Every structure is written in C-alpha cells, then in structure tokens.
Amino acid sequence: MRALLLISLFVCAIASAQTPQGDKRKIFELSANNVTSRGSVVVAQDNAFMLSEDVYMYADKITYNREEESALLEGNVRIYRGGSLFVDAARVEMNLKTKHTILQPAYFQNENGMWFSGREVQDSDKIYTFKKAIISSCDVQFPIWHLKSTSGHYNSQKEYISTWNSRLYFGSLPVFYLPYFSFPTSTERKSGLLTPELGSTSREGFVYIQPLYIAPFKQWDITLLPQIRVDRGRGINAEFRLADEKNNIARFNVGYFRQYHEYMKDFNLLNKEIFGFEFEYSRAGLLEPLFTNYKDHFYTSIMYMNDLEYKRLQKLNGRYSTRLHTSRINYYGQSDNHYVGMYFKYFSNLAQANNNNTFQTMPNLQYHRFLDTIFTNHLYYSLDVQSKNITRHTGYTYWQNSINVPIGLNFSLLKDYINVNGKVDLYASNVSLGNAQDTLDPLSRERVERSMQYAYANYELGINSDVAKAYKYFFHTMHLEALFNAPSYRYTSDAMSDQVYQAYSELAGSMSSAALEAYWNPNEIMDFSSAQPKVDLKFSNYFYNTQGQELFFYRVYQRIYTQDQILTQNQSLRQEVGTTLFDGLNITANIFYSYIAKTFNEASVTASFNKFGVQSTLNYFFRIDSRALQAGTYNDAASRSGFLRGSLRYDFGYFQFSGNLGYDTQNYYFKDWSVILSRDIRCFGIALKFAADVRPILTRNNIETIANQYIKVEFRFVPLAGVGFTQRLQNQ
Incomplete structure (x- = not known):
C-alpha cells in the first residue's frame, strides 16, 4: 500500500488586530510513495508531490524542512501553476516563507x-x-x-x-x-511597442513607422503611429478605441502629416499639410429599455480629409483611390407596426476644389407604418411620411415634406394559382426653397417661386402567378408578374411643370455646369417618369436539386412606357442568370440590353471556384454612360468603361500562393496586381509580396496618377512579433 503523509499545515494564520485582511490560509500538502521523517526534516521519494498555495510540484525526491519552511526538489522536477505555466528543472531550492x-x-x-x-x-x-x-x-x-x-x-x-x-x-x-x-x-492586451513598418521608396526615401500601443484600461486603448519619410516629411496618426457596456467598439482616428517644401515642389502637390479624422460607432438597443416591443439601431461613420494621401499615409503601402465619400449618422427604431428613422448624409468629392455646391442631407426624418390590413384581409394599406432638409454652402437649398399612402386590394383566383392586386398610390409633397434670391426659373428666366407643391394619385393593376413542381432529380419553381401603373390625378406648381422640366433639359445640353448653377433644377425633387403610364413585366424561374441546393436561376425584367416611345427606348432589358455546374463552381451574370444602341450597355459576370484547395474568383464589368447612349456617342472610348478582376489562392504544402489582378479592359492597362508567396508553420511565417497599383494624387493643376511597384518581405515570429521591409521599385 502506498504510504501517504499529508503535512497539511493548513496554517490558519490568525491575523493580529493590526492586520486589516483578517484570516489568511496557506495551503500546503506533501505526499509520495515513500516518506520518512527525522526531526523537522521530511524526505519524500518515488512520485513525490508537493502543493503550496496554487503551485503543484512533482520530483523524484523532495526534502522539506518544517522549521525553515524550505524545500529541495531533485530529479525531473516539474512545476505547474494552474494551466498557464510549466517548469522543467533538474534541481529546485525554495523558501516558502520568503x-x-x-x-x-x-x-x-x-x-x-x-x-x-x-x-x-x-x-x-x-x-x-x-x-x-x-x-x-x-x-x-x-x-x-x-x-x-x-x-x-x-x-x-x-x-x-x-x-x-x-x-x-x-x-x-x-x-x-x-x-x-x-x-x-x-x-x-498590454501596452508597448508594436511591430514597426520599414521600407524604402524612390520618391519618399527611407520610411519608418513605429506603432505605440497604450492600454491602461480594459474598456479603451490608443495606438499612436509616429512616422518619418526621410525625403517627404513627418507625421503621426492616432487611433482611439472605446468599448461600451455591450462591447460595441467606437473608433476615432486622427492623422497629420507635413510634407517638405522640396518634395511638394518636385511633384507639384496641392497640400503641404495633410490631415483628416474618422469616427465609427454602431450600437443596437440604444433606446430599447424605454419602450415595450421596440428595437432600434444607431450607426455613425464620419470621415473628413483634405487629401487622398491621408488614408494612404496610415500605412507604408496604404491603398485608397475613392474620390467620393459619404459620411453618415443614422438611427432607426421599429415595433411590430411602426418605423421611425433619422438620417444625416454628407457627401465629399476630392476631385473638386471644394464641396460648397454639393447637396447635403441634414437631416432626413421618416415615419413609416408597415403594411397592414383594414376591414378585411384582402384590403391593405401603409403610410410613409418624410421630411428632408437639403442644404449646401453655395446655391439654393430646400426643405421637402411629403406623405405617401398606398391603398391596395389583393385576392387569389383558380385555387391560388393566380394572384390579382390593385392599388391606389396617393402622394403629396411641399417644397420650400432657401437662399434662392438669385435662382432663376428655367422657363421664364425670372426669379423662381420659393414655395411649390406636387401631388398625384397613381393606380396600379397587377397579376402574378407562382407555380412549383417536383421532378425525380430536381425541383422547379416559376414566377410571372405583370404590373400596369398610370396616373389618375396630378397637380404641380408652375415651377415643377413638365414645361420647366423640358426647359431645364434644353439648358443642360447647351450650358456649362457653372452657368447652369444659376437655374432651378426640378429633377432634384421629383421623378417625372412616375407620371407616365407604364407596364413592368417580370419573369423568374429556379431549379434545385433534391438536397435543396440551387442549380440554376434566370430572371428577366422589362419596363414599357405605353405613351412615350422615347422613354421606353431609354429603358434596358435586364437579365440575371446563375448556375452551379458542380459543387464548388458558381457563375452569375447581370446583362442590360439597350434598345437605342441595339447592344449591351451594361454587363457583369462573376465566377467563383472553391474546391480541391483552390480558391479563385473572376469578375468582369462593362458599362456605357447613359448620357452617351441618349446623345448617340456611345461608341466613343470616353463613354465606355470596363474592368476585369481575378484572384487565385492555393496551398502547395511547402508554400502558399495567392494573387490578385485588376485590368482596365477599355484603356488596356493593369490597374493593380499582386503575387504573394508565403509559408506558415506553428511558430514561424514568411511572406514575399510583389505588387503594383495606379493611384490618383492631388496636384495644383488637377488629379494625376502615378504607377507604384514594390516588393515586400515579411517575417512572422509567432507569437513574438513580425517584421517586414518594403522596397518600391518604380514611380512614374
């Protein structure tokens, strides 16, 4: 039988009156197959085990002195503290008191x-x-x-x-x-220096970015990124992150970079100082505790920058080419029957000298009553009320209030094979112009009226059918629908009449954009095509296998204006098709056919393959500018745009390959490409990246583009850190 000696000195240290902590317990236990004791010395051998507070110790031999409260562990010593620490040693001397x-x-x-x-x-x-x-x-x-x-x-x-x-x-x-x-x-999370970014370029010289991470509390932290680009300038970025009680993260970024005078002069740049800020926050349930059966969501995404380089300078090879940006602050709440919303939108375009004449939504208020029945299950209605404040620094502004009430009737025929519905759409709007003392009416060429109204009552008749049938190897569903919509009543103020609309269209074809700013534009308020009788035709069908996986779909849509052939010709035949030829391969396509040009005016095709360890995508997009279609100049190269983008990823075992490619099919040049060769094992990773892109920059004259090619090598020492170096090869 195993001899067991428990020196369980649950030394209950009764604290004295001077000790504010009260009782303290030190847990000690010693055991082994062979335990001997001589005076105050205990020797434990063969599977010796010792427990001291939260530390577990094993050894071939443990010698413990009770008077000195010391222990000597010899031979294959293993020490554990919870599950976070393992120690292996040949000899350990410890004093449990000190x-x-x-x-x-x-x-x-x-x-x-x-x-x-x-x-x-x-x-x-x-x-x-x-x-x-x-x-x-x-x-x-x-x-x-x-x-x-x-x-x-x-x-x-x-x-x-x-x-x-x-x-x-x-x-x-x-x-x-x-x-x-x-x-x-x-x-x-712990405060300290993060992995630096190092690189060298022909334009900027040596680049060094050293992140500093500061995490004093669990709910917030800061990352500071000072940087120096030896031939270009110096700057700093900061990112502040704060978590609320629901662990939603609010992020605030701010950055500043000052360029050297020589660098600006050499490349004719617009801004000596580059700066900007960003703020993002999203939260659900902001006001839910205040109301019964209520759900809401708040979202904000705000960005301001005076130069595209603000985003790029946040990283060594930062990529950002979006000249248009929309900042948003949105809130919506809803119950079973009601919806309320408030939306702020601010549009910025860095391709313009300023955004003073850009319309901004500050704010748009909305109340919506969800679709509901009245009197009978076949009669339904809904309600939508909106109030929009559209403002800008230069030019007229307006405040628009509108109400929309659709009332409809829906019933089925022929044992639910056919569904018939009719609807009356009631709409009324009031528009009040501001800052319009110098704004002219396009028709009379006199000062435009400040207050105007617009109302209509449209009726709609529709018929649709949904059928489905199961076959031995697949399942088929089909949907057919026809909608006829026409006005039964329409009222407009003089400034919103069809004649004003036509007069503005004629001015737009003969005037410059700057000169056109002096005239009232009715297109900003209303869609004149809504007052035209029209028919919408829709057809779709789907095929599924016996496991419910989609095999093939086809959808087609066409709008026909019954009293305006020109409007009909401006419409496109829209078709969507998709198929899964076999597991792992998916192909979808959207095709728009123009009757005016008698050709396809827009198309996009996407193919993706994910099987046998291969992950790849291929996207193609083509479009003709709508204004060029109407003017008959759609064959001009400037009116067409087309792009091809592909990606491929495969793990060869010894290394992993990934590549991306973007090609402008209209202007015949590569927008960007990259090839990455990488290898990752448990404790180490290495990656070699070859890449190129074309990026716009702001100069004193206009927006110009430069070609950027670089090589980057990165080493990852897991979990210690990673370090990389980038060398730009060419700038044009």
Whole structure:
C-alpha cells in the first residue's frame, strides 16, 4: 500500500488586530510513495508531490524542512501553476516563507507555447530572473528561430519577458541584435511597442513607422503611429478605441502629416499639410429599455480629409483611390407596426476644389407604418411620411415634406394559382426653397417661386402567378408578374411643370455646369417618369436539386412606357442568370440590353471556384454612360468603361500562393496586381509580396496618377512579433 503523509499545515494564520485582511490560509500538502521523517526534516521519494498555495510540484525526491519552511526538489522536477505555466528543472531550492526559489537548470513554458530555458533561474514572488537564456515558441530540439539573451526576467503574473543583449537567430544564423527587448507572453492586451513598418521608396526615401500601443484600461486603448519619410516629411496618426457596456467598439482616428517644401515642389502637390479624422460607432438597443416591443439601431461613420494621401499615409503601402465619400449618422427604431428613422448624409468629392455646391442631407426624418390590413384581409394599406432638409454652402437649398399612402386590394383566383392586386398610390409633397434670391426659373428666366407643391394619385393593376413542381432529380419553381401603373390625378406648381422640366433639359445640353448653377433644377425633387403610364413585366424561374441546393436561376425584367416611345427606348432589358455546374463552381451574370444602341450597355459576370484547395474568383464589368447612349456617342472610348478582376489562392504544402489582378479592359492597362508567396508553420511565417497599383494624387493643376511597384518581405515570429521591409521599385 502506498504510504501517504499529508503535512497539511493548513496554517490558519490568525491575523493580529493590526492586520486589516483578517484570516489568511496557506495551503500546503506533501505526499509520495515513500516518506520518512527525522526531526523537522521530511524526505519524500518515488512520485513525490508537493502543493503550496496554487503551485503543484512533482520530483523524484523532495526534502522539506518544517522549521525553515524550505524545500529541495531533485530529479525531473516539474512545476505547474494552474494551466498557464510549466517548469522543467533538474534541481529546485525554495523558501516558502520568503518565496525565493533557485532553479538549476530550468525550462519554462506557458499555455501559449512560448518557452525559455536558462542555466540558473531565481524566483522571487513569481518574478523569475535568469542568465544566459534561450527563448522561442518552436520545437525545443531544433527551433526555427530563437532568442539568446545574456540576462532578463519573466513576470509570470503580468505575463511578460524582458531581456538584455538579445540576438535573434534564424536556425543557427544570427540575424538581428536587440540591446533590450520586452514582450508579453499572453494574448491579453498590454501596452508597448508594436511591430514597426520599414521600407524604402524612390520618391519618399527611407520610411519608418513605429506603432505605440497604450492600454491602461480594459474598456479603451490608443495606438499612436509616429512616422518619418526621410525625403517627404513627418507625421503621426492616432487611433482611439472605446468599448461600451455591450462591447460595441467606437473608433476615432486622427492623422497629420507635413510634407517638405522640396518634395511638394518636385511633384507639384496641392497640400503641404495633410490631415483628416474618422469616427465609427454602431450600437443596437440604444433606446430599447424605454419602450415595450421596440428595437432600434444607431450607426455613425464620419470621415473628413483634405487629401487622398491621408488614408494612404496610415500605412507604408496604404491603398485608397475613392474620390467620393459619404459620411453618415443614422438611427432607426421599429415595433411590430411602426418605423421611425433619422438620417444625416454628407457627401465629399476630392476631385473638386471644394464641396460648397454639393447637396447635403441634414437631416432626413421618416415615419413609416408597415403594411397592414383594414376591414378585411384582402384590403391593405401603409403610410410613409418624410421630411428632408437639403442644404449646401453655395446655391439654393430646400426643405421637402411629403406623405405617401398606398391603398391596395389583393385576392387569389383558380385555387391560388393566380394572384390579382390593385392599388391606389396617393402622394403629396411641399417644397420650400432657401437662399434662392438669385435662382432663376428655367422657363421664364425670372426669379423662381420659393414655395411649390406636387401631388398625384397613381393606380396600379397587377397579376402574378407562382407555380412549383417536383421532378425525380430536381425541383422547379416559376414566377410571372405583370404590373400596369398610370396616373389618375396630378397637380404641380408652375415651377415643377413638365414645361420647366423640358426647359431645364434644353439648358443642360447647351450650358456649362457653372452657368447652369444659376437655374432651378426640378429633377432634384421629383421623378417625372412616375407620371407616365407604364407596364413592368417580370419573369423568374429556379431549379434545385433534391438536397435543396440551387442549380440554376434566370430572371428577366422589362419596363414599357405605353405613351412615350422615347422613354421606353431609354429603358434596358435586364437579365440575371446563375448556375452551379458542380459543387464548388458558381457563375452569375447581370446583362442590360439597350434598345437605342441595339447592344449591351451594361454587363457583369462573376465566377467563383472553391474546391480541391483552390480558391479563385473572376469578375468582369462593362458599362456605357447613359448620357452617351441618349446623345448617340456611345461608341466613343470616353463613354465606355470596363474592368476585369481575378484572384487565385492555393496551398502547395511547402508554400502558399495567392494573387490578385485588376485590368482596365477599355484603356488596356493593369490597374493593380499582386503575387504573394508565403509559408506558415506553428511558430514561424514568411511572406514575399510583389505588387503594383495606379493611384490618383492631388496636384495644383488637377488629379494625376502615378504607377507604384514594390516588393515586400515579411517575417512572422509567432507569437513574438513580425517584421517586414518594403522596397518600391518604380514611380512614374
């Protein structure tokens, strides 16, 4: 029978009156197959085990002195603290009273796989001091990478390591020297320096970006990114993140960069100082506790920048080519029957000198009553009320209030094979102009009226049918629908009549944009095609396999104006088709056919393949400008645009390949491309990237483009850090 001795000195240290903590308990336990005691010394051998507070220790032999409260562990010593620390040593001396421990030699490993070993390690209250240590997260016998340090310490409670005179080795080859290095050993957020970005370009010279991460509290943190571009200038970016009680993250970014005078002069740039800010926040349930059966959502995304370079300068090779941006602040709430919304929109276009004459929505208020029945299940209605404040710095502004009430009747025929519906759409709107003292009526060429009204009553008749049938190997559904819509009543103020609409269209064809700003534009308020009788024809069908997976679909839509052939010719025949030829391959296409041009005026095709370890996509887009179609100049190269984009990713085992390609099929040039060769194992990763892109820049004259080609190499030492270097090859 196993001999067991429990020295269970649950030493109940009754604290004195001066100790504010009250009772304290120190848990101690010692056991083994063979335990002997001589005076105050206890010797435990064969599967010896010792527990001291939260530390579990195993050894071939444990010698414990009860008077000195010290222990000596010898032979195959293994020490555990919860699941976060593992220590392997040949000999350990510890004083349980002072918590001072000497380990010779020692091997430490935490739950994330990071380990270090040293000839001698001393522990003082869970802070381990070591000399001549090796640190890595790779295989112990043959690590791909490791650090050799002359000295350092490991704080097991705060979970970080600090080392002095460290050399980074790749295999047996030394590659980098670090006089001092400190890094966390856990995945929890900790303040400190992050991996820098290093690079060199022909335009900017040497580039160094050094992120500094500050996380003083769990609910918020800051990342500072000071940078220097030796031949271009200096700047700093900052990102502030704050988590609310529901763990929704609010992000605020701000950046500033000052360019050298010589750099601006050499490249004829517009802005010496580049700056901007961004704010994003989204939250559901903002006001839900105040109301019964109510759900809401708040969302904001705001960005301001004086130059496209603001976004690009946040990274070494930042890419950003979007000249148009919309900032939004949205809120909506809804119950079973009601919906309320408030929307702010601010449009900015960096291709313009300023956005003073751009209409901004500040705000748009909306109330909507969801579709509901009245008197009978076949009679339905809904209600929509909106109030829009459309403003800008230069030119007229307007406030528009509108109400829309559709009332309809719906019933089925022929055992539900055919569904018939009729609807009356009632709409009324009032428009009040502001800052319009110099705005002219396009028809009379006199000052436009400040207040105007627009109302109509349209009726709609529709018929549709949905049929489905199961076959032996597939399932088929089909939908057919025809809608006829026409006005039964219409009223407009003089400034919104058809004649004003036609007069403005004639002015737009003969005047410059600057001259046209002096005239009232009725197109901003109303869609004149809504007053025209029209028929909408829709057809769709779907095929599914016996497991419910979609095999093929086809949809087609056509609008016909019954009293205006020109409007009909301006419409396109819209077709959508998609198929899954086999598992892993999906193809979809959208095609628009123009009757005026007697050709396809818009098309997009997407193919994706994901099987056998291959992930690839191919997208094609083609479009003819609608104004060129109406003017008959659609064959001009300037009126056409087309793009091809593809991506491919495959893991060959020894390395992973991924590539992207963007090609302008109209102007015959590559917009961007990249090829990445990478290799990742448990503790190490390497990536080599070749890339090029064409990016717009703001100059004093106009927006120009430059070609950017670069090579980037990146090393990832998991979980320690990663480092990369970028070399730009060409700028044009």
